[in-house]
Amino acid sequence: MDRIRLVNSTRQLDSGQLYSGMIRLHVLHHAAKEEIFGLGIIEELARHGYKLSPGTLYPILHGLEHEGLLRCYERCLAGKIRRMYRATAVGQRVLMAAKEKVRELFGELFEDETRTHLAGTRRRVAKVQARKLAIAKRC
Numbered sequence: 001m002d003r004i005r006l007v008n009s010t011r012q013l014d015s016g017q018l019y020s021g022m023i024r025l026h027v028l029h030h031a032a033k034e035e036i037f038g039l040g041i042i043e044e045l046a047r048h049g050y051k052l053s054p055g056t057l058y059p060i061l062h063g064l065e066h067e068g069l070l071r072c073y074e075r076c077l078a079g080k081i082r083r084m085y086r087a088t089a090v091g092q093r094v095l096m097a098a099k100e101k102v103r104e105l106f107g108e109l110f111e112d113e114t115r116t117h118l119a120g121t122r123r124r125v126a127k128v129q130a131r132k133l134a135i136a137k138r139c
Contacts, residue, residue, distance in 0.1 A: 023050055024060060025102070028095045031070055032087035037077075061085055069094055 026045060030036050036044075038061065042052050064070040069091035075084045087095065 019050065020060075023052070024064065025095070025098055026050075027060060027064065028069060028087055028091055028098075031064075031085050032092050032095050035075075035084045035086050037082045037084050064091070 023045065026048070027036070027041055030041060030044060038054060038057055041061075042054065042057055045052055045057075061070065061072075065072050065085070068088055070085045071088050072083055072085050074081050076082075
C-alpha cells in the first residue's frame with residue numbers, strides 16, 4: 001500500500017494506520033456479499049486505490065478469521081485449491097453496526113461541504129429566478 005506520512009509538529013502518523021480499518025471493513029463487506037479469496041480481494045481493493053501485497057492482506061484475513069468475523073474453507077476452483085472466506089453471522093452483525101458508524105462519520109466529514117454546496121446552489125437558483133422575473137417584466 002502507498003504510505004503517506006502525515007506530519008504533526010510533535011509526531012508522525014502513518015496513513016496506513018488510518019486506512020487499515022477501512023480495508024478491514026471493505027474486506028468484511030465483500031465477504032458478507034459473497035465468498036472471497038486473497039487474490040480476488042487484492043484486485044477488488046486495487047480498483048479502489050488500495051495497493052496491498054499478499055503479505056499485507058493475508059494477516060488481515062487471518063486476523064478477521066481469528067476474531068470470528070470470517071470463516072475460512074478450501075474450495076477447488078479451476079483446478080486450484082483456494083482458501084475461501086465468508087463473513088460469519090457475528091461478522092455480518094459487526095458490519096451492520098460499522099456501517100451505521102461510517103454513515104454518521106461520512107455525514108460529519110462532509111456536512112460543511114454539503115452546506116456550502118447547498119448554499120451555492122440556492123444562490124444560483126435565486127439568480128436564475130431573478131433573471132427570469134426581470135425578463136418576464138420586460139415582456
